[in-house]
Amino acid sequence: MHQVMKQILPSSAGNRLAALSGPSFAREVALGQPTNLSIAAEETETAHSVQIQLSSRTFRLYTTEDVIGVEIGGAIKNVLAIAAGAVDGLGLGHNTKAALITRGIAEMTRLALAMGGHPRTLAGLSGIGDLVLTCTGHLSRNRKIGEAIGKGEDPRTVLKHMIAEGVETSKSVHALAIKHKVDMPICTEVYQSLHEGKPIQAALESLLSRELKDEVY
Amino acid sequence: MHQVMKQILPSSAGNRLAALSGPSFAREVALGQPTNLSIAAEETETAHSVQIQLSSRTFRLYTTEDVIGVEIGGAIKNVLAIAAGAVDGLGLGHNTKAALITRGIAEMTRLALAMGGHPRTLAGLSGIGDLVLTCTGHLSRNRKIGEAIGKGEDPRTVLKHMIAEGVETSKSVHALAIKHKVDMPICTEVYQSLHEGKPIQAALESLLSRELKDEVY
Numbered sequence: 287m288h289q290v291m292k293q294i295l296p297s298s299a300g301n302r303l304a305a306l307s308g309p310s311f312a313r314e315v316a317l318g319q320p321t322n323l324s325i326a327a328e329e330t331e332t333a334h335s336v337q338i339q340l341s342s343r344t345f346r347l348y349t350t351e352d353v354i355g356v357e358i359g360g361a362i363k364n365v366l367a368i369a370a371g372a373v374d375g376l377g378l379g380h381n382t383k384a385a386l387i388t389r390g391i392a393e394m395t396r397l398a399l400a401m402g403g404h405p406r407t408l409a410g411l412s413g414i415g416d417l418v419l420t421c422t423g424h425l426s427r428n429r430k431i432g433e434a435i436g437k438g439e440d441p442r443t444v445l446k447h448m449i450a451e452g453v454e455t456s457k458s459v460h461a462l463a464i465k466h467k468v469d470m471p472i473c474t475e476v477y478q479s480l481h482e483g484k485p486i487q488a489a490l491e492s493l494l495s496r497e498l499k500d501e502v503y
Numbered sequence: 504m505h506q507v508m509k510q511i512l513p514s515s516a517g518n519r520l521a522a523l524s525g526p527s528f529a530r531e532v533a534l535g536q537p538t539n540l541s542i543a544a545e546e547t548e549t550a551h552s553v554q555i556q557l558s559s560r561t562f563r564l565y566t567t568e569d570v571i572g573v574e575i576g577g578a579i580k581n582v583l584a585i586a587a588g589a590v591d592g593l594g595l596g597h598n599t600k601a602a603l604i605t606r607g608i609a610e611m612t613r614l615a616l617a618m619g620g621h622p623r624t625l626a627g628l629s630g631i632g633d634l635v636l637t638c639t640g641h642l643s644r645n646r647k648i649g650e651a652i653g654k655g656e657d658p659r660t661v662l663k664h665m666i667a668e669g670v671e672t673s674k675s676v677h678a679l680a681i682k683h684k685v686d687m688p689i690c691t692e693v694y695q696s697l698h699e700g701k702p703i704q705a706a707l708e709s710l711l712s713r714e715l716k717d718e719v720y
Contacts, residue, residue, distance in 0.1 A: 309601030319595050320711060322602035324718055343711055348718035378536050380640040384526030385539035388632035395626070409612070409626050410718050415605035422639045423597040494537060494560055501541055501565035501627050
């Protein structure tokens with residue numbers, strides 16, 4: 287998103303751009319429940335300035351220079367939340383969800399790395415933190431869409447009356463994965479289930495039949 | 504644990520030791536629900552051999568050489584699960600829990616690194632994966648102890664009738680943090696709440712009043 291903004295805004299605005307992202311259901315922020323986020327800007331001073339201005343005792347911002355990493359995490363978590371919802375809808379358990387989140391982080395990290403981000407960012411609030419929130423909290427619309435599909439509803443029907451960011455993002459992620467030659471099996475299955483008519487059971491089977499390997503990114 | 508086993512077993516057994524760890528509630532494994540784990544051994548061949556022998560379609564092992572990282576993740580997640588339970592008991596929300604998990608991973612990672620482990624391991628199944636399972640699944644006894652304390656019960660009373668691994672592990676982690684000069688604020692607060700009579704509200708306040716900084720390990 288910051289690349290789009292740089293194209294649109296006057297060049298002088300470029301180094302005043304910052305991205306705020308992390309696990310933050312708005313309702314809980316409003317209730318004053320402790321919330322931590324990442325604040326990313328290419329210029330460290332910009333990030334520190336926003337950190338000082340927006341932080342309170344229960345709303346705490348951590349600075350980073352990795353704008354790409356923060357944005358990738360914030361976007362892809364919506365696609366993975368659809369997969370997490372499908373896990374719920376299929377009646378699978380906590381083990382499967384935890385594995386999905388972990389392997390999902392690995393996918394995010396590979397793409398961020400290929401695009402110039404830093405792996406550590408995805409291990410932080412705007413990566414793991416936001417993904418855990420979206421996949422396990424019950425307030426996520428992305429998760430609900432996945433749940434309906436997991437229960438056997440036709441994605442075309444579901445998408446007629448429900449909408450969430452991850453549906454469109456799955457197309458962008460699929461395109462980016464191809465462009466940067468990054469292996470993103472979970473995101474690919476979400477894309478194929480939503481947009482290419484692949485049955486959800488077949489998507490799960492594809493993930494389970496992958497070759498066993500070392501646990502690396 | 505593998506250090507202890509090496510001391511006790513004949514030296515020839517050393518390179519046949521492997522550590523299996525990851526998000527795996529036993530009940531769900533028994534039900535055949537998809538479960539992924541890390542299998543760690545200093546000798547790659549050992550890990551691959553166990554991988555081949557134990558894996559099935561729904562029980563999938565990923566190999567790694569980082570035995571220390573896998574063991575640290577499996578142990579510390581129990582301490583952090585007590586903190587996650589306290590978050591629930593205090594009536595705090597998903598944002599706080601997600602932040603706790605994320606900052607908890609950072610603590611695990613710092614200690615593992617200081618002890619010779621690899622940061623990537625903690626971003627994997629035996630780190631993030633197991634931590635997410637233990638902190639968000641409702642089957643964890645560690646989480647239940649934290650919840651009781653968060654609700655205002657006296658830790659001394661709670662520990663008389665409930666027992667979980669994290670209670671003792673919090674002592675070992677506290678000692679290791681001091682020995683390796685690693686900053687582990689969440690584990691320290693759990694230790695002080697359980698064993699030094701620090702009130703849970705004061706522990707929370709300590710975490711919220713820490714200086715704001717960059718989001719790094």
